[in-house]
Amino acid sequence: MADSNSTDFTNPSTFILQGIPGLETAHVWISIPFCTMYAIAILGNITILFIVKMDPSLHGPMYYFLCMLASNDLVLPTSIMIKTLSIFWFSSREINFSACLTQMYFINCISVMESGIFVAMAFDRYVAICDPLRHSTILTNSMVAKTGLVVLLRGIILILPYPLLARQWPYCRTNIISHSYCEHMAVVKLACANTQISSYYSLSVAFFVIGLDAFFISVSYVQILRAIFTLPRKGARLKTFGTCGSHLCVILSSYIPALFSFLTHRFGQKVALHFHILTANMYLLVPPMLHPIIYGARTKQIWDSLLQLFIHKVN
Template sequence: MSDYNTTDFTNPSTFILLGIPGLETFHGWISIPFCAVYIIAVLGNFTILFIVKREPSLHGPMYYFLCMLAITDLVLPTSIMLKTLSIFWFNSREISFSACFTQMFFINCFTVIESGIFVAMAFDRYVAICDPLRHSTILTNSLVAKTGVVVLLRGIILILPYPLLARQWPYCKTNIISHSHCEHMAVVKLACANIQVSSYYGLFVALFVIGLDAFFISVSYVQILRAIFTLPRNGARLKTFGTCGSHLCVILSSYTPALFSLLTHRFGHKVTLHFHILTANIYLLVPPMLHPIIYGVRTKQIRHRVLIYLWEGPLITRYAHSWEVGYSG
């Protein structure tokens, strides 16, 4: 590692990513679950996109938002895993100055985009349950497309200052990043300048996005719960709330590790560095793997179509139908 130490330069052409400091001897073993999770995430999200594209009956707002989520869940882990695995497998630690800031932008931008998609999905569930007769007239294809554009633009506008601010700092201490990817604060902490602007802006974006989106999601579900409790039968209540189960599971699987990583990074000064880095990777890798699994298991239309496409034929079709009947019962 001493070969990489340099203290007499400004704005190096490359940074050096250490991977997971303290666990270098285990990089090969750590790469196995990382790679497995990534492969499952890619296969699962491509399956969601394939099923929705092939099935006209799934061409509706809920599934369009699900496709947006699947695309986001393909970009997020891919933005870190290719370089991380090259570190683990080939000890290829160098990353160019521009590539580092590009990676930083994609990670944070699509994290914000994903949070916005959760809000859009919550609104879709709110309209479907609280005003079902007007669902198709309110959530038109045009509105869904415009929502997607707004969510995308919000992510770009909020995150673009990250690399723009980071690029202006002079980097004259070292070019070694104690991380497996170009995490925002891990990079700007290398600058030999006052980085409070970057630090405070990063904290503002995190709290603003999580706080604002959590507020809108909470308001939607308060209204949903009010509508559910007005239903006369318990069975109808459970069935109606069950349509929101997948969305709630997806939100929890994303926000929980993200908040944990944010809090440990900002306030967990006594937490070991390798634990920080592992949690940062987990919140970018595990939710994209879980999302298609959650929707595949809990959404009957997707689950049924996956079985049919995997094993086409009368026998398997009958088995899939009987399994659906048994599961719903």
């Protein structure tokens, strides 16, 4: 195993993940909130999937998209937490080169897919509120499935260059990654080659995905708000807007941490490295934990189904 900062190798068999540099002595303590958030995310999203599956009244476009989001939120934290916890608990820092690129790919692919699901959910709310009579004919099961397929393919295709480019570069500086998982730019920085194409491409994908998706979501909600304010009664306006509240909270809980992490990484050169890494972990852990809580608390149908499930078990 090569563990020095000046090892000469072209294709490393393994990388060494440092975890959170500067906080190695606190790894066990840091693992407690990390593990707690991960457990809540897994339990919450499995519960969402189970409730939607068991309750026929929830078999509709809004809840199908919610199931896509819940599936996403099961894969995303799992892709980093198993290795991260093994570093924190067992000091198992080695990761195979191919496994590292696979982890990097899944993290970015799932993130792009999640943004696409938000757009699909916004479109569902737009049709449901602005054109309710055609909702069932526009968003058929077939259309929902096709939308999910487009979201999946977009993520797969846009992120595929990440590992393909990273695999062809020589790595002659070090095999030590100053991170708790194989974050894309942390891996790219280890290559002893001109990696500007990768940096420009990743930046373009980030702006393209977030910018385009945010634009479509904004257009949908502008139309939704216009439709809501044309309703004659205040109670009707509040009730209609309440159906979109969960979706807006979920979007904010995902985009704000991601944007904060992106800005600190790009422009926070004076920020401590351990803060960058903690932030990068939080934006992959916090949203999957919050999403089922937000939908469970704010969506009456899910809350009622959950209560009925518990009451039925008690009886």
